[in-house]
Amino acid sequence: MANPSIVFPDVDINDDFIDQLLLSTAYTGRARAAPQALPPVPAPDIYDDVLDRLVTTLTGLEVRGGVQLASCK
Known part of the structure; x- marks a missing residue:
């Protein structure tokens, strides 16, 4: 089971x-990375600031095809 990423109000965003x-909201297993079921949990006073920065960062990402691994025989 995954643990949430709790964000305290004194963090430098x-x-x-x-x-x-x-990175803390993803896990890796069997050469794959996937999102966790638990999102980050920012403190109420910084929630909007953290959310705005996350949205800005995520909208700037480019999603491409995965790595093709050679089959093992």
């Missing part, structure tokens, strides 16, 4: 923080 927050 910069690019590095947003990148790490996004």
Whole structure:
């Protein structure tokens, strides 16, 4: 079971923080990465700021095809 990423109000909401927050909401298994069931949980006072930065960062991402692995025999 996954644990939520709790964001406290004294955090410095910069690019590095947003990148790490996004990475913390994904898991890797069997050479695949997928989103977790639990989203980040920012404190109420910073919720809108964190959400705005997440939306800005996510809309700037480009989704491409995955890596094709050679089959093992």
